[in-house]
Amino acid sequence: GESVGLHLPTLSVQEGDNSIINCAYSNSASDYFIWYKQESGKGPQFIIDIRSNMDKRQGQRVTVLLNKTVKHLSLQIAATQPGDSAVYFCAEMDSSYKLIFGSGTRLLVRP
Amino acid sequence: EPEVTQTPSHQVTQMGQEVILRCVPISNHLYFYWYRQILGQKVEFLVSFYNNEISEKSEIFDDQFSVERPDGSNFTLKIRSTKLEDSAMYFCATRKGAGSNQPQHFGDGTRLSIL
Numbered sequence: 001g002e003s004v005g006l007h008l009p010t011l012s013v014q015e016g017d018n019s020i021i022n023c024a025y026s027n028s029a030s031d032y033f034i035w036y037k038q039e040s041g042k043g044p045q046f047i048i049d050i051r052s053n054m055d056k057r058q059g060q061r062v063t064v065l066l067n068k069t070v071k072h073l074s075l076q077i078a079a080t081q082p083g084d085s086a087v088y089f090c091a092e093m094d095s096s097y098k099l100i101f102g103s104g105t106r107l108l109v110r111p
Numbered sequence: 112e113p114e115v116t117q118t119p120s121h122q123v124t125q126m127g128q129e130v131i132l133r134c135v136p137i138s139n140h141l142y143f144y145w146y147r148q149i150l151g152q153k154v155e156f157l158v159s160f161y162n163n164e165i166s167e168k169s170e171i172f173d174d175q176f177s178v179e180r181p182d183g184s185n186f187t188l189k190i191r192s193t194k195l196e197d198s199a200m201y202f203c204a205t206r207k208g209a210g211s212n213q214p215q216h217f218g219d220g221t222r223l224s225i226l
Contacts (some may be wrong), residue, residue: 008151034214043115043202043217044154051212089154096167097206098144099215101154 008087010106019077023090023102028071030092034099035064035075038087047075047088077107085109113137115218117203123224127192132221134186134203142206143186144215145178147171149199157201160186190223198225 013019025033031052036044050057050064050073057064063076073090087106091099116135124130136143145157159166160178168176175191186205190197200222204215 032212036217041219043117043219046214046216049212049214091154096159097142097209098156098159098167099146099154099204100156103153 008104008106010108012108012110013080014110015082016079019075019080019084019107021075021077021088021105021107023073023075023105025071025073025090025092025102026100027092027094028068030094030100032093033064033066033073034091034093035062035073036089036091036101037084038089038104040086044089044091080107080109082109082111115203115205115216117201117218117221119221120219121222121224123226124193126195126225130190130193130223132188132190132201132203132223134188134205134218135184136186136203136205137207137216140205140207140216142166142208142215143178143180144204144206145188146202146204146217147199148202148220154202157188193223193225195225198223 034049035047037047038044048059048062048064050066055066061078065074087104089104090102118133143160146154148154156169158168158172177189180186200220202220203218206213206215
């Protein structure tokens with residue numbers, strides 16, 4: 001499950017800092033969005049989701065923001081830890097319930 | 112926590128041979144999916160499956176591909192005559208029920224290498 005980051009945008013942060021990962025989605029009719037984390041050799045792991053009737057949702061150390069006007073999602077990770085290093089994908093669920101994935105962002109956490 | 116299980120983790124096959132990738136869904140999930148991720152690229156939808164029927168398939172899912180749930184537990188993806196460009200990670204995902212606010216849960220994938 002590794003996405004080799006030859007062309008992946010990369011965000012490098014210091015351990016303990018907050019991280020913000022951004023994503024643009026394509027379909028203004030999509031009403032459900034998910035952030036997945038993918039570690040090396042693993043499948044996408046569910047982090048947090050949000051419906052289109054919300055603009056913010058918080059989990060444990062993570063927050064997702066949704067701006068429907070500009071079709072933009074962001075994932076905020078508070079107090080980033082080395083274990084947060086991974087590739088992060090946003091995905092939108094279309095009307096037939098399949099997922100359309102974004103291209104991913106690699107997060108590197110510096111000790 | 113219940114998991115989606117995929118086997119094998121890595122499959123190496125000669126071009127033109129048939130491969131079968133297997134998935135054991137989470138037990139009370141009803142909707143099943145296969146996705147593919149070519150190295151360095153995004154995850155792409157292949158096919159969705161519900162009630163023993165294909166619900167939707169992408170243009171990637173041509174006549175060489177098929178899916179079935181032969182015994183009510185395993186969910187399989189078969190590629191009849193593999194091509195070099197079929198080399199990728201293949202992920203199975205499952206979802207509990209209908210409704211647009213239920214996430215899909217993914218297995219750890221099968222790495223398929225075609226020689």
